[in-house]
Amino acid sequence: MNGKVAKEDLDSRIFDTLNMILLIICTIVILVPLWNVIISSFSSGKALAEGGFIFWSPEFSLENYRAVFNDQGIWQAFFISVSKTTIGVVTHVFFCAMVGYGLSKKYIRGRKLYVAMGVITMFFSGGMIPTYLLIKSLGLLNSFWVYIIPALFSFYDVVILMNFFRNVPDSLEESAKIDGAGDWHIFLKIFIPLSMPAMATIALFNGVGQWNDFMTTKLYITDQSLYPLQMMLYEIIVQSQTQSMQNVGGSAVIETTTKGVQLATIVITTLPIVLIYPIVQRYFISGMMLGAVKE
Amino acid sequence: MDKLAVETSTGKHTVGPNGKKPIGQRIKEFIVDYRRQWEIQSMIIPGIIFMIIFCYIPIYGLTIAFKNYTVIDTLATAPWVGLDNFRIILSDKYFWDAVVNTLGISFLKLGIGFVIPIILAIMIYELNSGRFKKFVQTVSYLPHFLSWIVLGGMLITWFSTTGLFNQLLLSLGVISQPQNILLDAGKYWWIATLSDIWKEAGWGTILYLAIMAKIDPTYYEAAKIDGASRLRQIWNITLPNMRSIISLNLILTVSGLLGSNLDQTLVLMNSQNRDKAEVINSYVYRMGMSQGDFSYATAVGLGVSIISVILLVTANKITSKLNDNQSVL
Numbered sequence: 001m002n003g004k005v006a007k008e009d010l011d012s013r014i015f016d017t018l019n020m021i022l023l024i025i026c027t028i029v030i031l032v033p034l035w036n037v038i039i040s041s042f043s044s045g046k047a048l049a050e051g052g053f054i055f056w057s058p059e060f061s062l063e064n065y066r067a068v069f070n071d072q073g074i075w076q077a078f079f080i081s082v083s084k085t086t087i088g089v090v091t092h093v094f095f096c097a098m099v100g101y102g103l104s105k106k107y108i109r110g111r112k113l114y115v116a117m118g119v120i121t122m123f124f125s126g127g128m129i130p131t132y133l134l135i136k137s138l139g140l141l142n143s144f145w146v147y148i149i150p151a152l153f154s155f156y157d158v159v160i161l162m163n164f165f166r167n168v169p170d171s172l173e174e175s176a177k178i179d180g181a182g183d184w185h186i187f188l189k190i191f192i193p194l195s196m197p198a199m200a201t202i203a204l205f206n207g208v209g210q211w212n213d214f215m216t217t218k219l220y221i222t223d224q225s226l227y228p229l230q231m232m233l234y235e236i237i238v239q240s241q242t243q244s245m246q247n248v249g250g251s252a253v254i255e256t257t258t259k260g261v262q263l264a265t266i267v268i269t270t271l272p273i274v275l276i277y278p279i280v281q282r283y284f285i286s287g288m289m290l291g292a293v294k295e
Numbered sequence: 296m297d298k299l300a301v302e303t304s305t306g307k308h309t310v311g312p313n314g315k316k317p318i319g320q321r322i323k324e325f326i327v328d329y330r331r332q333w334e335i336q337s338m339i340i341p342g343i344i345f346m347i348i349f350c351y352i353p354i355y356g357l358t359i360a361f362k363n364y365t366v367i368d369t370l371a372t373a374p375w376v377g378l379d380n381f382r383i384i385l386s387d388k389y390f391w392d393a394v395v396n397t398l399g400i401s402f403l404k405l406g407i408g409f410v411i412p413i414i415l416a417i418m419i420y421e422l423n424s425g426r427f428k429k430f431v432q433t434v435s436y437l438p439h440f441l442s443w444i445v446l447g448g449m450l451i452t453w454f455s456t457t458g459l460f461n462q463l464l465l466s467l468g469v470i471s472q473p474q475n476i477l478l479d480a481g482k483y484w485w486i487a488t489l490s491d492i493w494k495e496a497g498w499g500t501i502l503y504l505a506i507m508a509k510i511d512p513t514y515y516e517a518a519k520i521d522g523a524s525r526l527r528q529i530w531n532i533t534l535p536n537m538r539s540i541i542s543l544n545l546i547l548t549v550s551g552l553l554g555s556n557l558d559q560t561l562v563l564m565n566s567q568n569r570d571k572a573e574v575i576n577s578y579v580y581r582m583g584m585s586q587g588d589f590s591y592a593t594a595v596g597l598g599v600s601i602i603s604v605i606l607l608v609t610a611n612k613i614t615s616k617l618n619d620n621q622s623v624l
Contacts, residue, residue, distance in 0.1 A: 015525045019418050020427070026415070027434045030493070034437075036459045037449050051457020099342030102335050109328045114339055117346055123604075126353020127596040129583045133370070134353050153345045183334035212442030215558060219584065230444045234562065237448045241565050259452065266448045273440050281433065 041065070041263035048259055064260035068268065073224070073232060078268075081228040084147040085210040089203050095152045097199060100161030101187050118155040128219070135220055142223045147216060157202050164198040165191055204280045211273060229269045236262050360594035366587065373590075380594035390595060393578040394553075396484070396571055401552040403488040409548055411492055412499030413541065417529055419500060420507045432504075435497025443494075447562030450490055451477060478567040487559060487572070502544075503537060510536045542614045550607030553599050575599050 036054055044061035047053070068074050103114060126134070131150075140146040168191060176186045192199070214230035221227065227235075240258035316324075329336060360380055362373040384390055415435070422428040438446070453459045454477045461473035476482045514532045523531065555574035564572040573581075575595065583592030 011524055015421075016423060019421055023418055023422070023427075023431050027431060030434050030438060030497070033449065033453055033459060037452060040452065049457065051455075052462055054459055054462055095341070095345075098338045102338035102342075105332075105335055108332050108335050108339070109325055110336075114343060117343065117351075121346055121350040124354055124600075125350065126356050127593065127600065128579055129589050129593040129596065130353040130356025130359065131349075132584070133356055133359075133589065134349070138348075150349055153342060153349070155346075158342065183338070187338065208440055212440075212444075214442065214444050218561070230442055233448060234444050237444070237451060237562060241451065259455070262448055263452060266445050266452075270441060270445050274437075277437065277440060278433075281436070 037263060038267060041260070041267045043260070045257060045260055048263075064264035065268075067257070067261050068264045073227075074229075074265070074268070076225060077227050077229045077232040080144075080226060081211060081230070084144070084228060085207055088148050088151055088210040089207045091148055092152055092154070092157070092206050093199050093203050096154065096157040096202065097161050097192065097195070098187070099153070100158045101165050101191055103158065104162045104165035118158065121155050132219060141220050142226065144226060146220045147210070147213075147228075150216075151206075151210065157206070160202065161195065161198060164195050168194055200280075208273065229265070233262070233265045233269050236265055357593060357597055359590050360597045362590055364590040376590075380591050381598060383591065384595060384598060389573070390575075390578060392570065393573045393575045397553055397555050397574040397576075399484050400487050400555060400574065403484055404491060405548055405552070407488060408492045408496070409545065411496045413503060413537070415496055416500035416503035416507065417533055420504060420533070421525070421529070432497075432500075435500065437497070438494045439498035441494065443556065443558035444562055446490065446494055447559070450486070450563065454486075477563065477565065480568040480571040483563075483568045483571040487556075487563065490563075491556065491559065502540060506537055506540050507533060542617075546607065546610045546614055549610040550603055552606060553603050 032054065039053075039055075039057045039060075040048065041064055042060050042062070043053075043057040044059040044063060047057050047059040047061075050058075052058075102108065103111065103118075105111075125131070135141060135146060135150065140149065172190055172194075173186055176190060181189075212230060214228070214234055217227060217231040218234070221231070236258065240262055243258060356370060359370060359373065361375060361377060362370075363376045363379075364370070364373040419428060419431055419435075422431070441449075454461070454475055456473040456475055460476070461470070464470045465473060477486065510533065515528055518528045518532060553575060555576050557574075557576040557580060560572060560574050560577040561580075564577065579592045579596045579599075582588045582595065
């Protein structure tokens, strides 16, 4: 009997060790390439041209960042990215909370129709071209508001908030009503402060989506002064791709300069996300579960 | 009958012969109720208006798939052409190339990318040390938050002749000459699949881990007493408990077989690998946005979404048969 237990312990320990080793390899596979991008962005053009380093750069330099920051374009793009993300998130969360609060009241007239209309939008959409034609006829092409208005509403987020509001005890609303408060007052003064955790989760996912979104720009914006960072980075990538293909065996200098600029832009574009990442991490699980409850 | 009368909003009105109140009365009641609820209704109406404009008008706009729409037309004046656009699709070689690429990449993603998050989640779940667990989770979720543009830029750097990937292979002696595999069309499907797994596998574990956290620990204790090995416990306790979430995910993945990642394609596609990289989405984009053939592009998109809905329904039927007729959707 004792021998059996010991064998199991040994088996179990081998399992744990193997498991640990495999997971360490997984984290290395994720972290090393990212680390490589960061140190490459701080490398001189010469080091980039020669390559051949993984963990540490042979020659550090700030020239890539200097080149990027000297370009007025990046400041403009950064400004666009920040404003579209902040305005987009605040309006999206407020709009969805407002509709979700309304739909959380079971007694309202027409509720079945409203919900049915919403559910249909989760499964069917007009797709790329009809949406483009709509945006065009609304005059939103080459307008900053194309980042905000079409992104105001998502029925998925409405449902999540609606479920959250429903869990708030009715007594809160009733006592406020007795004190003579209207629905808008109750929503703004009682329910919004109460539902901050749910709204923060939605804000987080929506914010990452806004920051990372580039298709909206690609489809609807041709005015370069409205380009966010992602689109600017895309242009740099496309440009350096074409160059490197034309330059097979040709001038390596131009290629490495754009490469350095590209690397520095990648780091700058990602930095805000990486900075807020540890702060917002605790919302991930709650957020996924909010979504899962619905499914 | 009595019951029905009580359930109506005021409860005092007469009930018609077939259990319904006369239409006029119902409208009157509706208006009375609506006016009493106007404050709440005023919160919902903006959402409804939004849906009509931004969701239902584009759905109506799908009719251009059956029209010959040109820039000078409006949606209403464009002439109807019936199924002509769909007929052209059938003989469009480039479209079928895109279908082959989409399916190739999708099946690779389904074959590899579907299993890896499950395995990864089990591995993380089996970890004893809380701090290391937290660390692995933090690291593996991170790539999900990079945009495809950022990741595309990174991939181009990693795969360049002087980049990380070639350095590794050179030092391991796998290759003797550095080469940029992004320019090698034959490898594109693998690049698309593996980069997607690198980005999303960790994130894909969250839902599985949340489900696993709900498994009753006494199962494992009982299994341990019975002398079940760790792998046995995974096979007989963990996996069966994840059955419904796995089949739900599988249904969603199968219904998305014809969908593809447009961001990823646009950033990784170049003139060298286009033959293998063009997927349906990017083809719709190219036909519609670059070449301005709105009707044809819409027809392609519509056809593909109809097939996707059919796939969704079929996959749901099949898995519900396998799961003792319990439909997951």
